[in-house]
Amino acid sequence: MTATPAEFEARLRRIGAERYHDKHPFHDLLHGGGCTPDQVRAWVINRFYYQASIPMKDAAFMSRVDDPALRRAWRSRIEDHDGTDEVEGGIARWLHLADAVGLDRDYVASARGVLPATRFAVDAYVRFVRDKTLLEAVAASLTELFAPKIHAARIEGLMANYAFADDTSLSYFRNRLTQAPKDVAFGLGWVLEHADTAEKQDAAAAALEFKTDVLWAQLDALHAAYVTPARIPPGAWVPGSYVLTPAS
Numbered sequence: 001m002t003a004t005p006a007e008f009e010a011r012l013r014r015i016g017a018e019r020y021h022d023k024h025p026f027h028d029l030l031h032g033g034g035c036t037p038d039q040v041r042a043w044v045i046n047r048f049y050y051q052a053s054i055p056m057k058d059a060a061f062m063s064r065v066d067d068p069a070l071r072r073a074w075r076s077r078i079e080d081h082d083g084t085d086e087v088e089g090g091i092a093r094w095l096h097l098a099d100a101v102g103l104d105r106d107y108v109a110s111a112r113g114v115l116p117a118t119r120f121a122v123d124a125y126v127r128f129v130r131d132k133t134l135l136e137a138v139a140a141s142l143t144e145l146f147a148p149k150i151h152a153a154r155i156e157g158l159m160a161n162y163a164f165a166d167d168t169s170l171s172y173f174r175n176r177l178t179q180a181p182k183d184v185a186f187g188l189g190w191v192l193e194h195a196d197t198a199e200k201q202d203a204a205a206a207a208l209e210f211k212t213d214v215l216w217a218q219l220d221a222l223h224a225a226y227v228t229p230a231r232i233p234p235g236a237w238v239p240g241s242y243v244l245t246p247a248s
């Protein structure tokens, strides 16, 4: 049976409550000050790959949309990450964080040291958005419903626990606090309007679950590789390498 929009929204929010990556143990370590400088660096290197891929997935999405109004509503996402001639974007802001933790920013930007499982998970998200229905693609972005809470917790936790944390190094997250709610208000409204059959609601819910897996798998990979007993896959970043300045 088709759920009402309010019931369907509650179903989507339950998926976040049960599966979002704010519950992953790596986030407890990171936000609680329990990460070593190299573990923070590993997170910065791997998470960069997600950041850098987001505007590519949004471009893939827009390439499939024939409704100019939907493209217009979506295109600010690309500017938010890539920036404009006047305003720095999220990718540049992420590289301030790379500088602050002492990493060689060119190495981070090259994505050479990214873990294989991170690459597989992120690439799967870009492919999902390219290949699935527009409804599933928009529904997958709705993990952002749950992101402002984790960004606020991250700013607070990093500021309290790490000397590298300041307004410049954390500017990425501060900007997302206003960007994400705007994106997600549109995305949620669009999904509630277009998921108008039980089958479409099931497909949208499954897309959101898939996306929580994309996020969770990245942190599993990070935890397995860099938290004791560490198992670093061949080719991935080796702690201590590409570090230009000591930890602060």
Ligand SMILES: O=C(O)c1cc(C(=O)O)c2c(n1)C(=O)C(=O)c1cc(C(=O)O)[nH]c1-2
Pocket (backbone or CB within 6 Å): 054, 140, 141, 142, 143, 144, 145, 146, 147, 150, 151, 176, 215
């Ligand atoms: O730090 C986080 O936990 C987190 C999570 C997510 C998310 O839920 O997918 C995004 C972001 N950050 C983020 O910064 C971001 O720009 C973003 C875009 C998207 C998307 O799917 O389009 N998710 C996320």
